[in-house]
Amino acid sequence: MSQDAFVDFQNVWLAYNDALLAQNHFAVEDINLQVRQGEFIAIVGPSGCGKSTFMKLTTGLKMPSKGRILVDGQPVTGPLKISGMAFQAPSLLPWRTTLNNVLLPLEIVEPYRSNFKQKKDEYVARARKLLQTVGLGGYEDKYPWQLSGGMQQRASICRALIHEPKMLLLDEPFGALDAFTREELWCTLRDLWTEQRFNVILVTHDLRESVFLADTVYVMSKGPGRFVVKREIDLPRPRDLEVTYTPEFTNIVHELRGHIGAMRKSGAVINQ
Amino acid sequence: MNKKTLERWSPWILLVITLLVWEVLCRAFSVSEFVFPSPSRIWQQFLEFKEVIAGHAWRTFWVTMAGFGIAIVVGVLLGFVIGSSRLAYAAVYPLMTAFNALPKAAFVPILVVWFGIGIGPAILTAFLISFFPIMVNIATGLATLEPELEDVLRVLGAKRWDVLVKVGLPRSMPYFYGSLKVAITLAFVGTTVSEMTAANEGIGYLLISAGSAMQMGLAFAGLVVVGAMAMVMYELFSYVEKHTTGWAHRGSQGE
Numbered sequence: 001m002s003q004d005a006f007v008d009f010q011n012v013w014l015a016y017n018d019a020l021l022a023q024n025h026f027a028v029e030d031i032n033l034q035v036r037q038g039e040f041i042a043i044v045g046p047s048g049c050g051k052s053t054f055m056k057l058t059t060g061l062k063m064p065s066k067g068r069i070l071v072d073g074q075p076v077t078g079p080l081k082i083s084g085m086a087f088q089a090p091s092l093l094p095w096r097t098t099l100n101n102v103l104l105p106l107e108i109v110e111p112y113r114s115n116f117k118q119k120k121d122e123y124v125a126r127a128r129k130l131l132q133t134v135g136l137g138g139y140e141d142k143y144p145w146q147l148s149g150g151m152q153q154r155a156s157i158c159r160a161l162i163h164e165p166k167m168l169l170l171d172e173p174f175g176a177l178d179a180f181t182r183e184e185l186w187c188t189l190r191d192l193w194t195e196q197r198f199n200v201i202l203v204t205h206d207l208r209e210s211v212f213l214a215d216t217v218y219v220m221s222k223g224p225g226r227f228v229v230k231r232e233i234d235l236p237r238p239r240d241l242e243v244t245y246t247p248e249f250t251n252i253v254h255e256l257r258g259h260i261g262a263m264r265k266s267g268a269v270i271n272q
Numbered sequence: 273m274n275k276k277t278l279e280r281w282s283p284w285i286l287l288v289i290t291l292l293v294w295e296v297l298c299r300a301f302s303v304s305e306f307v308f309p310s311p312s313r314i315w316q317q318f319l320e321f322k323e324v325i326a327g328h329a330w331r332t333f334w335v336t337m338a339g340f341g342i343a344i345v346v347g348v349l350l351g352f353v354i355g356s357s358r359l360a361y362a363a364v365y366p367l368m369t370a371f372n373a374l375p376k377a378a379f380v381p382i383l384v385v386w387f388g389i390g391i392g393p394a395i396l397t398a399f400l401i402s403f404f405p406i407m408v409n410i411a412t413g414l415a416t417l418e419p420e421l422e423d424v425l426r427v428l429g430a431k432r433w434d435v436l437v438k439v440g441l442p443r444s445m446p447y448f449y450g451s452l453k454v455a456i457t458l459a460f461v462g463t464t465v466s467e468m469t470a471a472n473e474g475i476g477y478l479l480i481s482a483g484s485a486m487q488m489g490l491a492f493a494g495l496v497v498v499g500a501m502a503m504v505m506y507e508l509f510s511y512v513e514k515h516t517t518g519w520a521h522r523g524s525q526g527e
Contacts, residue, residue: 059427079427087420094519095442104438109428143519163428171420 005034005070006199007058007167012067014053021065027053028225031067033218038197042210042217044256046264050225051203055169058201059083072166081109083167084160088175090152092144092159099140102127102158109163123162130158133195134188150181154188161192167199174209183241186212194238207253207260211235212244219259229259309489314496317489325478325490329497332463332475335391336501339398340459344452347403351410355444356436361411368404376401377465384470394466394474401462402455409451413444446520449513453506460502 012031015021028050035041043051056062057069060076069076084105092101106112106123116123131140134154136147144152153173160168170189174182190213193200204210210217211233219229233252235243243249291311297303298310305313318325350368354361376397383393417439425435467476475494482490514521 056423059423061423061427079429081427081429083427085420085424085427087424089418089420091418091421091424093439093442095445095517105424105428107438108425108430108434145519160424 004036006037006039006072007033007035007201008068008070009033009057010068010070012057012064012069014057014062015065026065026224028057031057031227033227035199035201035216038199040193040200040202040213040215042202042204042214043220044204044207044210044217044260045220045225046222046260047205049220049222051220052171053225054220055085055171055201055203058167059085059169080167081163082165083169084163084165085169085171086153086156086160086173087170088172090144090149090156092152092155094144097141097143098131098136098147098155099124099127101144101155102131102162105159105163112163127158127162130162131155133192134158148181150177150185153177153185157185157189157192161196161198164196165198167201168193170200170202170204172204173202174206175204182206182209187241189213190239207256208244208249211249211252211256212239212241217256219256219263221263228263229256231256306486306488309492313489314492317487318493318496321490321493325493325497328473328475328478328494329501331473332460332467332498333501335394335467335474336398336456336459336463338391339395339463340402340456342395342399343403343406343455343459346399347406347451347455348410348448350403351407351444352414352436354407355411355414356432356440361415368407372404376462380466380470383466389470389472391471393470394463394476397466398459398462402459405451405454405458406448409447410444413447414440416443446513446517449509449517452509453513456505456509457502460498460505464498 009031012028013026014028015024015026020026031054043054045051053062057064058071058076058080060069060071060078060080063076071080072082092098093104096104103123107116112119112123128137128140131137131154134157136151136154136158139147139151144155147155153176157170157173160170174185177185186209189200193213200213202210202213214233217229217231217233218227219231220226221228231252235248235252295311298308298313303310309317350364354364354368379400380393380397383396387393387396414436417435421439422435425439430438463474464476464479467474468480469476471477475498478494479491482488482494
């Protein structure tokens with residue numbers, strides 16, 4: 001299992017700075033995790049439990065204080081260009097059209113950066129196609145402030161995927177959307193993933209979202225941030241929104257909810 | 273007349289009303305023109321001395337623009353430096369604030385010692401008084417970057433420079449144009465103040481010499497001309513701002 005893992009965390013600990021390290025105060029503790037190539041994992045947990053820290057570790061934006069992280073067989077030593085990120089805030093640039101926002105990563109990341117001018121037509125075509133797949137065809141030349149919140153988030157996901165990353169990291173990407181738009185975007189993400197099979201690490205506190213989308217759900221505890229439960233989701237694919245109304249689905253959500261509830265109680269005692 | 277046209281013409285209407293009230297008061301109380309000239313008297317003197325005024329106005333205008341030009345270059349460069357480096361920000365900002373608190377008119381005698389009477393002190397006073405808002409606004413625009421966006425770019429291997437050029441600079445453009453509008457009016461203040469004591473030409477000089485010759489109408493005409501020039505430049509930059517950074521003025525949702 002460990003050999004063919006795409007993302008491999010081996011006893012990873014992180015303290016945010018040396019002072020905290022000296023006090024043995026860690027943001028995340030003893031993380032062990034193996035993710036297969038193309039696996040969709042979701043991390044759920046109460047807010048402030050270190051989910052976003054986990055993302056920074058995976059992308060190489062933060063280095064662990066102890067332990068080792070391997071991605072694609074290589075130790076992580078710096079920012080990982082094979083990853084794309086999207087957050088709760090779409091953070092699109094308001095002076096660029098949707099199309100140019102999506103093209104932004106290609107202006108920065110190698111090897112696209114060096115030949116961006118020569119191959120611009122090809123990249124524009126690629127961006128247009130990607131925008132079309134997420135249902136933004138016809139909005140390419142609109143500015144972000146002319147789009148609805150859900151459309152902005154779709155564009156933000158396109159921006160994360162334009163350089164064809166092997167790993168997509170999403171930090172509560174649908175948190176700010178209304179329930180209907182959120183479910184629409186679940187399906188968009190599902191379809192993109194089914195087609196391209198990149199790895200997804202989805203950080204969320206929406207349990208239904210995690211169960212609907214992921215192959216494996218990890219539950220994280222708060223203070224210290226640890227993985228306490230690993231739950232394989234064996235619901236058959238392709239999954240349709242209908243599945244969220246089946247008893248199997250509800251049972252899994254309920255089970256996860258139980259873990260989090262138990263943690264919150266004991267966590268409250270520890271924190272006092 | 274509907275609401276929109278009324279709004280558009282409202283500054284002119286207010287101006288006309290003010291002038292009328294002014295004229296009526298001057299006539300009703302027969303205020304001496306050596307104390308407070310009426311608008312008609314100012315207009316009369318304006319026409320009488322229009323060539324003289326035009327000469328002085330042109331001088332004030334180009335001197336101001338020269339000082340303002342230097343202010344843009346220096347303000348943008350300094351703003352870029354202190355906005356892109358935390359250390360530079362910490363080091364420079366307190367000093368700059370202290371400097372900004374000094375009355376710039378107080379520099380004029382020193383500048384006269386260094387550069388003599390003439391354009392030198394005027395250009396430099398205009399520059400000194402107007403570069404500060406430009407610098408602060410560029411620095412602010414560069415320094416406000418959402419942490420998420422920074423992560424998105426850094427993970428792609430973006431260098432500081434990439435982030436500055438792709439995100440920081442465009443983001444600071446509305447601040448920049450906003451500051452130009454403020455700075456140009458300040459620059460006119462600087463030039464005029466300097467010309468009052470350290471020049472033999474320019475509107476400032478005209479004000480002083482007209483005042484000492486008791487030609488109050490002429491002095492007021494000079495004031496009106498400076499005000500008009502500053503306002504025209506303000507409107508110009510306002511126009512440029514709206515047509516280059518329209519994205520910042522529309523009702524943007526979220527970001």
